[in-house]
Structure formats: C-alpha cells, structure tokens
Amino acid sequence: MASTQPMPPAAPTQSSAGALHRTPLQRALRAFAGSRLAMLGLIALAAIVALAIAAPWIAPQNPYDLMQLDIMDGQLPPGSTAATGMTYWLGTDEQGRDMLSAILYGLRISLLVGFVSAIAAAAIGTTLGLVAAYSGGRTDNAIMRIVDLQLSFPTILVALMILAFLGKGVGNVILALVIVEWAVYARTARASALVQRRKEYVEAALSYGSSGLRVLFRHLLPNCLPPLMVIATVQVARAIALEATLSFLGLGVPVTEPSLGLLIANGYQFMLSGKFWISFYPGIALLVTVVAINLIGDRLRDVLNPRNAD
Amino acid sequence: MISWLARRLIQAVAVVLAMTVIVFIGVNVIGDPVAVLLPPDAGEDERLRVIAAFGLDRPLWEQYFSFLGGALRGDLGRSFVFNEPALTVILQRMPATLELAIAAMLLAVLIGVPLGLYAGVRPNSRGAKALMAGSILGFSLPTFWVGLVMIMVFSVQLGWLPAGGRGQTAELFGMQWSLLTADGLRHLALPALNLALFKISLVMRLVRAETREVVPQDYIRTARAKGLAEGAVIRHHVLKNTLIPVVTIVGLEFGSVIAFSVVTETIFSWPGMGKLIIDSIHLLDRPMIVAYLMVIVVLFVLINLIVDLLYTVLDPRVRLEN
Numbered sequence: 001m002a003s004t005q006p007m008p009p010a011a012p013t014q015s016s017a018g019a020l021h022r023t024p025l026q027r028a029l030r031a032f033a034g035s036r037l038a039m040l041g042l043i044a045l046a047a048i049v050a051l052a053i054a055a056p057w058i059a060p061q062n063p064y065d066l067m068q069l070d071i072m073d074g075q076l077p078p079g080s081t082a083a084t085g086m087t088y089w090l091g092t093d094e095q096g097r098d099m100l101s102a103i104l105y106g107l108r109i110s111l112l113v114g115f116v117s118a119i120a121a122a123a124i125g126t127t128l129g130l131v132a133a134y135s136g137g138r139t140d141n142a143i144m145r146i147v148d149l150q151l152s153f154p155t156i157l158v159a160l161m162i163l164a165f166l167g168k169g170v171g172n173v174i175l176a177l178v179i180v181e182w183a184v185y186a187r188t189a190r191a192s193a194l195v196q197r198r199k200e201y202v203e204a205a206l207s208y209g210s211s212g213l214r215v216l217f218r219h220l221l222p223n224c225l226p227p228l229m230v231i232a233t234v235q236v237a238r239a240i241a242l243e244a245t246l247s248f249l250g251l252g253v254p255v256t257e258p259s260l261g262l263l264i265a266n267g268y269q270f271m272l273s274g275k276f277w278i279s280f281y282p283g284i285a286l287l288v289t290v291v292a293i294n295l296i297g298d299r300l301r302d303v304l305n306p307r308n309a310d
Numbered sequence: 311m312i313s314w315l316a317r318r319l320i321q322a323v324a325v326v327l328a329m330t331v332i333v334f335i336g337v338n339v340i341g342d343p344v345a346v347l348l349p350p351d352a353g354e355d356e357r358l359r360v361i362a363a364f365g366l367d368r369p370l371w372e373q374y375f376s377f378l379g380g381a382l383r384g385d386l387g388r389s390f391v392f393n394e395p396a397l398t399v400i401l402q403r404m405p406a407t408l409e410l411a412i413a414a415m416l417l418a419v420l421i422g423v424p425l426g427l428y429a430g431v432r433p434n435s436r437g438a439k440a441l442m443a444g445s446i447l448g449f450s451l452p453t454f455w456v457g458l459v460m461i462m463v464f465s466v467q468l469g470w471l472p473a474g475g476r477g478q479t480a481e482l483f484g485m486q487w488s489l490l491t492a493d494g495l496r497h498l499a500l501p502a503l504n505l506a507l508f509k510i511s512l513v514m515r516l517v518r519a520e521t522r523e524v525v526p527q528d529y530i531r532t533a534r535a536k537g538l539a540e541g542a543v544i545r546h547h548v549l550k551n552t553l554i555p556v557v558t559i560v561g562l563e564f565g566s567v568i569a570f571s572v573v574t575e576t577i578f579s580w581p582g583m584g585k586l587i588i589d590s591i592h593l594l595d596r597p598m599i600v601a602y603l604m605v606i607v608v609l610f611v612l613i614n615l616i617v618d619l620l621y622t623v624l625d626p627r628v629r630l631e632n
Contacts, residue, residue: 037443149325152614154569157606164591164599165336241452245573248454249588264455268577272473276462283455290450298446 028226031303041295048289052107059101060086064256075270078277091277093266099277102263103285109259110286113170114240117177122232124178125185130216130224132186133193143186150183155242163251173252177239188231192224199223226304233297237290244286260286318618322611329607330381334374337600338366386604387597391590396601400583404605406476407582409489410574411567413498414505415560421506422513423549423556429514430521430552431544441514448511453570457504457577464500472497474579501578505571509563516559520552561617565610 022030032038051058078091078099090099132143150158162176196202197220205219244261246252248268253259258266260282267278361367380386389396429438465473476497479486488494524530525548533543572584579585583602590598 149328152325153607153610154566156572157569160572160587160591161333161336161603164603237450241450244452245454249573249576250592251588261452261454264458268458271458271462272466274466279455279458280462283452283458286452286455287450290452291447294446294450 028303032299035299035302037295038299041292041299044288044292045296048107048285048292049111051104052111055101055104055108059098059104061098061101063097063102063105075275075278077275078281090281091275093263093278094270099263099281102258103260103282106258106260106263106282107285107289109170109253109257110240110243110261110289113174113177113243113253113259114236117174117181117239117243118232118236120174121178121181121235122185122228125182126189126221126224126228128182129186129189129191130193130220133190133197134212134216134220140190144190147183147186150180151187155180155238156245159242159246160249160251163246168251168254170253170257173243173246176246177242180242181235181239184231184235185228188227189224192227193220196220196223230297230301230304233293233300237293237297240286240293241290315619318615322615325611326607330378330604331374333600333603333607334377337596338370338373381604386601389590389595389598389601391593391595391598396597397605399598400586400601400605403581403583403586405486406488406580407568407571407575407584409487410498410501410505410571410580410582411564413489413502414509414567414571415564417502417506418509418513418563419556419560422510423517423552425510426514426517427521427544427549427552430518431525431548433518433522438518442518445511445515448507451507453504453508454573454577456507457501457574460500460504461577471500473500476581501574501580504578505567505574508570509567512563513556513559516555517552520555521548524548524551558617558621561613561620565613568609569606 056062075094076088076092076096078089080088080091086098088098088100090103092098093102128143132140158180159176162179163172166172166175202215202219205215210218243252243259244264247259247261248265250265253262255262263282264279264286267275267280267282270278366373384397385395386397388394389399392399425441429441432438461473464471474497476486476488476494479488479491479494481487488498530543530547533547534540538546568584571580571582572588574580575582575584576588583605587599587602589595590602
C-alpha cells in the first residue's frame with residue numbers, strides 16, 4: 001500500500017515485471033480501473049471539464065452578449081427554432097437565452113469555484129494538519145481546537161454566516177468555501193501524519209540532518225497523501241454543490257457570472273407555470289458533475305483504504 | 311461524571327463566547343453597520359447623529375461588552391423589518407423549523423434503517439448493489455434542485471400535494487404544529503422528504519456498514535445455531551447492535567438538518583427560522599441576522615452536549631477522562 005512506503009520520486013519502469021514490482025501508484029491505478037462505474041465517472045468528469053473549458057468555442061451563442069439574444073425567443077420549449085434558424089435544443093429562458101449555452105458557461109463558474117476552493121483549502125488545511133502533528137504540544141492543541149470548533153457547525157451555516165458578513169461575489173464564495181473546508185483536511189492530515197511520524201524513515205531522515213520543513217514536506221506529506229486524495233475528491237463535489245446551493249439562495253455568485261445554481265434559481269419562478277426546462281437542465285448538469293466526482297471518490301476510498309487491501 | 315459534565319459545560323460556554331466575538335467582529339468590523347442604518351441620500355450630519363445614537367463612536371471593546379450584556383438579558387436588538395425584538399420573531403418561527411427537522415429525521419430513520427439492514431444482510435444481492443449506487447445519488451442530488459423537481463412532479467403535474475406553506479395548524483403547548491392536522495401533514499410531506507433525502511442515504515450506509523460488522527460475530531452464529539428464525543436473529547441480535555451509532559448520528563445530524571432546512575424552507579415557503587434568515591440577509595436586517603446566529607450557536611452547543619451525554623449513557627465503554 002502507498003501508505004507504508006514512500007512514494008518513489010521517479011519509479012524505475014519495469015513494465016514486464018510481475019505485480020510485485022509495480023509501484024504503489026500503479027497498483028492503485030489498476031485497482032481503480034477495475035470498477036466500471038468509477039471509470040464511467042472519470043470519463044464523464046473529463047468530458048464535463050473539456051466542455052466547460054471549450055464553452056466559448058462550442059456554445060451555439062454567447063449567452064451574455066445581449067446583442068445575440070432575441071427577447072421574442074423568450075421561454076421557448078426545448079427543440080424550438082429561432083428566427084435565425086438556430087435550434088434551441090434545451091429551450092430558452094425569459095430573456096431568450098439559449099439554455100445549452102448558458103449551461104456550458106455556467107459549468108465554467110461552478111467548476112472554477114469548486115476546484116479553486118478545494119485546492120486552496122487542501123493546501124492550507126494539510127499544511128496546518130502536518131504542522132500540528134509534527135510540533136505537538138501547544139501548537140497542536142490550538143490548531144485542533146479551531147478545527148473542532150469549525151467542524152461542530154454544519155458547512156452551510158458557516159458559509160451562510162461568512163457571506164452574510166461579506167456580501168456576494170465569486171471571490172467571497174471561494175473564501176467562504178475555503179474557510180468551511182480546510183478543517184477536514186487538517187484533521188485528516190494530522191491523523192495520518194501522527195501515524196507516519198513514529199515510523200523509522202522519519203527518524204532516519206532526521207538523523208541524517210534533514211530540517212523539520214524537509215521532513216514535513218518531503219517525507220511525511222507523500223505518505224499522508226492517500227487519505228487526503230479521497231477527501232479532496234469528495235470535497236470538490238461538496239464545494240460545487242454548496243456553491244450551487246448558496247447561489248440558489250441568492251448569497252453566492254452575482255447575476256453577471258451565473259453558475260449552475262443561479263441558473264436554477266432564475267428558472268424557479270417559471271416552474272410553477274410548467275416551464276420546467278429553465279431550472280431542470282442546469283440541475284441535470286449539476287447532478288451529473290457531482291455524481292461523476294462522487295463515483296471517483298467512492299472508488300478511491302475503496303482502493304486507497306489499507307483495510308481493503310488484498 | 312460530575313467533573314466531566316462541569317468541564318463540558320465550561321467548554322460549551324467558551325464556544326458560545328468565542329462565537330459572540332466572531333459574530334460581533336463579522337457584523338461591526340467586516341460589515342459596515344452605519345451604512346445599513348442610513349438611507350442612501352443621508353448627509354454627513356445625519357451620519358454622525360446615527361453613529362452617536364447607536365454608540366458606534368465608542369471603542370470597539372466597549373461596544374462588544376454592551377452587545378454581550380444585552381445578549382445575556384435576552385436583548386439581541388430590534389428587527390428593522392418587523393419592528394419587534396429579533397429574539398421574539400425567531401422564537402415564533404422556531405416550532406415550524408423544529409417540526410420540519412423532526413419529521414425529516416423520523417423519515418430518515420424509518421426508511422434508512424430497514425434498507426441498510428437489507429443491504430448489510432445480503433451485501434451481494436442485486437437489490438443491495440442498487441441501493442448502494444442509489445445512495446451515491448442520494449448524496450449527490452442537490453437538495454434544492456430535488457425540491458424543485460418534487461414541486462414540479464407532485465404539485466404542478468400530478469396536483470397531489472401542495473407546493474408551499476404550513477397549511478392548517480393545531481395548537482399544542484402554546485405552539486402551532488402542522489403535524490397535528492391532516493392538511494398540515496399534507497403540507498409537511500414534500501418538504502420533510504426533501505430534507506430527509508440526504509440523511510436516508512447516510513443512515514442506510516451506516517446501518518449497512520454496522521450490519522456487516524455484526525453479522526460475522528460469534529453470537530449471531532450461536533443464535534442461528536440454536537435454531538432461531540432468521541427474522542428473529544435480525545430483529546433481536548443484528549438490529550439492536552447496529553443502533554448505537556444510529557442514535558449518535560441522529561443526534562449529530564439533527565443540527566445539520568436544522569441548518570439545511572434553510573434551503574428546504576426557502577423552496578417550499580415554509581415559514582420557519584431558515585426562511586427568516588435568508589429573507590433577513592436579503593433585506594439587510596442586521597439585528598435579525600445577529601440574533602439568528604446567536605440562537606443557532608446556542609442550539610448547536612446544546613445539541614452537541616446532549617449527544618455527548620447520550621453517547622456515554624448508551625455505550626459504557628466510552629471513557630470520560632478526556
């Protein structure tokens with residue numbers, strides 16, 4: 001298992017050798033590929049990320065260029081044809097905006113917020129967790145007290161509180177998500193670093209004169225990675241869902257940069273009159289994204305958990 | 311036990327105090343309290359008058375202590391919108407939220423436990439695998455979107471259940487409850503199920519994991535060996551031993567259900583605390599926001615305390631030293 005052995009910086013390639021000579025990473029990848037559902041999730045996620053990145057080139061229209069919108073095309077059901085001959089495959093909203101284009105652009109904001117906040121939270125949380133485990137004593141106590149305090153309140157409440165203070169905006173949402181999420185990484189990193197710290201390779205590194213920082217990041221961090229990777233995957237999904245929820249409540253991103261959550265909120269008022277597509281399809285996009293990431297996370301948890309090693 | 315309880319109480323008070331500092335700093339340092347109190351066209355003299363009237367020219371620590379003093383007397387300010395003490399407005403809305411949360415938790419246990427038992431007893435059956443995949447869906451479905459789809463299907467298309475409000479309520483202990491009338495129950499059904507969805511998956515997965523730990527134990531084999539029917543083994547031996555973590559989770563998640571009711575209440579226009587806080591944030595009703603945050607902090611600290619206590623009572627192996 002990856003957790004019992006340092007990750008090799010540059011693994012010697014022994015492709016023809018048997019399973020014994022595979023690196024922990026290779027073994028984990030093979031085990032991951034063993035699940036069809038997880039591979040499906042991976043492919044779906046890759047496709048979604050590609051669509052989001054390519055949105056400006058592949059979307060039928062730029063949904064935020066008002067010149068391209070025709071108010072006469074407002075609230076058309078899916079499959080309608082525009083005066084210009086273009087087909088609105090997923091219908092239009094009240095301003096005559098093509099929903100397919102709006103969703104592709106919305107994905108960009110949702111994914112950006114999700115990934116940026118998860119990466120920032122991972123960096124901050126992991127560093128603090130490792131420092132807590134390595135230094136022990138008062139530092140450890142202080143950091144873990146804050147972690148406990150943070151984790152005793154539900155994420156949505158903490159995010160709500162921060163956004164009530166700061167107001168809406170993409171930057172503020174990311175900040176709120178980082179504050180909400182860092183504690184999970186800190187707790188996980190500390191727990192696995194405490195186990196690793198007692199191992200002989202740490203003692204060896206210290207005895208040949210490595211600095212504390214070097215031991216932390218070159219030796220402890222790589223060995224704490226497996227559980228952190230699982231957490232990170234799940235947290236990206238949670239961040240995307242939480243951002244959508246906050247935006248739906250009108251506390252998240254501003255109307256000028258609509259994420260999937262805001263698109264769903266915009267269609268809410270039309271739902272009761274049966275015009276379901278304005279809210280429904282952005283929701284499907286959100287759902288597929290979150291499910292894909294969770295499928296990957298679920299499999300990673302099985303593969304990287306030493307208890308399940310066979 | 312008593313010294314443990316005392317220490318735990320002191321910790322709880324410390325958490326509440328820490329949160330008063332955070333909320334105070336959030337509202338008065340990060341946000342601008344003067345801007346909220348003034349009409350947009352107010353002049354400089356008006357500005358200074360408001361600052362003096364609300365004591366915003368005093369040093370920050372002095373303002374904090376007068377805020378804290380007020381909070382201790384139950385005075386959390388007057389709502390700008392309702393023109394009533396903020397605490398009173400919140401307490402009026404609390405039964406609706408509690409009712410919704412309790413109904414959701416009940417649904418989560420009543421649906422999650424049997425499904426989890428089934429998936430744990432027959433882990434390799436098709437049904438179990440479908441349930442596990444379904445639970446990933448349950449974790450992934452955004453609550454607010456599911457709420458919209460529920461309204462679309464059950465209220466708009468089929469017309470079976472109402473889309474919003476509490477319906478008719480009946481009085482019990484001086485509070486109004488939808489649970490007590492047929493019309494109220496009809497209104498409660500969709501929001502409660504919506505709020506419960508995530509927790510059903512959670513309870514199901516937990517019970518499944520526990521069941522799988524319990525089933526290979528010797529005492530289960532003994533029970534089977536002495537000829538007990540499979541149903542009796544599951545009811546008396548498996549189920550009972552899976553329930554301790556379920557009780558803990560129900561306690562811990564109760565707080566989270568109250569927090570997430572913010573979303574469900576907004577969608578279904580359920581007149582509880584959650585809808586109140588969202589409306590207050592949009593209307594910049596600052597005393598209301600502060601009061602809500604303080605009430606919810608106290609509520610959470612209490613819930614955590616009760617869960618800790620219950621845990622030690624249910625599982626005597628839990629040590630109280632730390």
